[in-house]
Amino acid sequence: MLLDIAKLSVSYGEHLMVQNVDLSLDRGGVLAIVGESGSGKTTVIRAVLGCLPHEGRVTGGAITFNGKNLLTNTVAQWRQLCGTQMAMVFQDSGSMLDPIQRIGTQFVEYIQAHSSMNRIEAAAAATHMLARMHLANPENVMQRYPFELSGGMNQRVGVAMALFFKPQLLLADEPTSALDVTTQAQVVKEMMHICREDGTAIIIVTHNIGVAAYMADEILVMRTGRIVEQGPSSAILQDPQTDYTKELLQAVPQIGEVHHDLY
Amino acid sequence: MPFFVGIGLCKDVFCIHKYLRLLMMKYLWIFYFKLKGMIFLKKNELLYRLAQMVITLFGVTLLTFGLTYVSPGDPVEMLLEVGDTIVPKEMIEATRHQLGLDQPFYLQYLRWLSGLAHGDMGLSYSAKMPVADRLLQGLPGTVALAGTSLIMMLLVAVPGGILSALYRNRFWDYLIRGFSFFGVSMPSFWVGLILLYVFGLKLGLCPIAGGVVTWDRMILPAATLAIAMGTKYTRQVRTAVLEELGQDYVVGARARGLPMRSILWRHVLPNACLPLITLLGLTIGWLLGGVAVIEMVFSWPGLGKMAVHAIEMRDYPLVEGFVLWVAVFYMGINLLVDCSYAYLNPHLRKGRTH
Ligand SMILES: Nc1ncnc2c1ncn2[C@@H]1O[C@H](COP(=O)(O)OP(=O)(O)OP(=O)(O)O)[C@@H](O)[C@H]1O
Ligand SMILES: [Mg+2]
Numbered sequence: 245m246l247l248d249i250a251k252l253s254v255s256y257g258e259h260l261m262v263q264n265v266d267l268s269l270d271r272g273g274v275l276a277i278v279g280e281s282g283s284g285k286t287t288v289i290r291a292v293l294g295c296l297p298h299e300g301r302v303t304g305g306a307i308t309f310n311g312k313n314l315l316t317n318t319v320a321q322w323r324q325l326c327g328t329q330m331a332m333v334f335q336d337s338g339s340m341l342d343p344i345q346r347i348g349t350q351f352v353e354y355i356q357a358h359s360s361m362n363r364i365e366a367a368a369a370a371t372h373m374l375a376r377m378h379l380a381n382p383e384n385v386m387q388r389y390p391f392e393l394s395g396g397m398n399q400r401v402g403v404a405m406a407l408f409f410k411p412q413l414l415l416a417d418e419p420t421s422a423l424d425v426t427t428q429a430q431v432v433k434e435m436m437h438i439c440r441e442d443g444t445a446i447i448i449v450t451h452n453i454g455v456a457a458y459m460a461d462e463i464l465v466m467r468t469g470r471i472v473e474q475g476p477s478s479a480i481l482q483d484p485q486t487d488y489t490k491e492l493l494q495a496v497p498q499i500g501e502v503h504h505d506l507y
Numbered sequence: 508m509p510f511f512v513g514i515g516l517c518k519d520v521f522c523i524h525k526y527l528r529l530l531m532m533k534y535l536w537i538f539y540f541k542l543k544g545m546i547f548l549k550k551n552e553l554l555y556r557l558a559q560m561v562i563t564l565f566g567v568t569l570l571t572f573g574l575t576y577v578s579p580g581d582p583v584e585m586l587l588e589v590g591d592t593i594v595p596k597e598m599i600e601a602t603r604h605q606l607g608l609d610q611p612f613y614l615q616y617l618r619w620l621s622g623l624a625h626g627d628m629g630l631s632y633s634a635k636m637p638v639a640d641r642l643l644q645g646l647p648g649t650v651a652l653a654g655t656s657l658i659m660m661l662l663v664a665v666p667g668g669i670l671s672a673l674y675r676n677r678f679w680d681y682l683i684r685g686f687s688f689f690g691v692s693m694p695s696f697w698v699g700l701i702l703l704y705v706f707g708l709k710l711g712l713c714p715i716a717g718g719v720v721t722w723d724r725m726i727l728p729a730a731t732l733a734i735a736m737g738t739k740y741t742r743q744v745r746t747a748v749l750e751e752l753g754q755d756y757v758v759g760a761r762a763r764g765l766p767m768r769s770i771l772w773r774h775v776l777p778n779a780c781l782p783l784i785t786l787l788g789l790t791i792g793w794l795l796g797g798v799a800v801i802e803m804v805f806s807w808p809g810l811g812k813m814a815v816h817a818i819e820m821r822d823y824p825l826v827e828g829f830v831l832w833v834a835v836f837y838m839g840i841n842l843l844v845d846c847s848y849a850y851l852n853p854h855l856r857k858g859r860t861h
Binding site: 322354391 | 537665725755756758759760762763764765767769774777778779837851852854
């Protein structure tokens, strides 16, 4: 068992937002979290990474990663864990980068924060990783600022950075929802490919059940901070138990297209 | 015309000075905002801006001329009357004619302009020397004071503001904000007097008598200015750093496991500098005009004190020269700030090409 979340509750200030969330994930497994906006998907995965917004606090439960309870981690332990064994891809990777520094500078800084590579080695490794994410002309991308890249390119950069240290767990928060359908499919495909190669487990948060179906072994449906339904993805898709899940399934018309594209 | 009425009614020289300053500030702000859209400076844009500067200078000098023209008091009487002496009318008229003050407004202005075109800013009535020379006399004092106080201010405000932001709503933050609130609410001339009283008179650590530019005489006025600016800047730095700490890229950096130290020094602070640089430019412009109140309190021989005296004496050419200097500098500094801003912010630097 790589990750095991038991009875997790998270509050923002006084408000209890996430309640009694249980989930577990094996090495190399893929779990998708779906649910309407505001249902607490982001909150759950940010709790796993230990970077909840300021007012957010875990108020109950346990998050066990590799047999260790993360909630007892010190700041230094979080720092060592984040970006190496666990990494996150955000919805808009471009805005998660410093706007006044080049991609290359930031990639190298990240690599050097967790390894003893020198600048030149780090730059070469970063360029190689960008190429692995199918970014055309990676040397050029290294010299660019985030605002100079398209959404899809930024997203690829975000995935490349997140997967650089071959993390055991990748947390992806709607990694493709800002992209157009074709780009979406490409980025998801490339991300999955690298994760399979490196044996990385994934928790993906998505609105797009097509993406969930393509990627995930298991789907978890959330609503207002609770789990509504949970099970193997084929079961959830073919035989949804709750009306809420049925609605979610109907609400995404482009599932079919992405589905076919990907297979 | 509230401005003119205001000037006419206002007998207090500080006040006139303030009105002039206000008027200019207003004018320059409009100008500044107009230009904000074109911050990335290419060669022809630089030329365009320089041309705009010249036009603005025309406006500023014309306005100043107008203001001095309609303001009460007669420079000739001020010039000739020493004590209670009664000066004969003929002599007043003769001097007026000699100074060209009997000519219509536009002729006076044109004459001044043509002088300026030949590099001649006219003669100061009160100092009895060329205006340019008088300005150069006041310049070292003002520049030295501006530089010293600015450095003192930054040494306090930058660490203070950062600390305050990092310990937001905790002890250090409350302490620093308390101090800055205290500082903001005290008028600077009063702070100056208190400092003079305590360090000059009671403790005897600094000389009280001013009049010359030396390091030991500069400490107190510079400290006063630094306090006045520092209290405001501490808040600005705090706001800017807090703003940056709330940005997404900080979350991103934390998620990548970067140490807080490097998030702060490499990412948050450089980003927080950008809005502060604009502000700093305005402050430098303000300082180089000579801060009259401080210079008066400490009888510091700078441009501010000179300007107040010039207004008191209705020394029109000197006032005009002073205003010209301040305007040129203000705009020059702002141009420089915009250039550096464009240099520091890749978004603006590259904005035009993408
Ligand atoms: N910083 C915050 N402070 C207070 N409440 C917050 C904060 N962030 C999120 N919330 C609340 O927590 C709840 C869950 O938010 P969360 O972002 O986890 O939802 P989500 O499922 O990711 O939604 P979306 O699909 O729109 O991203 C929402 O009701 C939101 O109002
Ligand atoms: Mg979300």
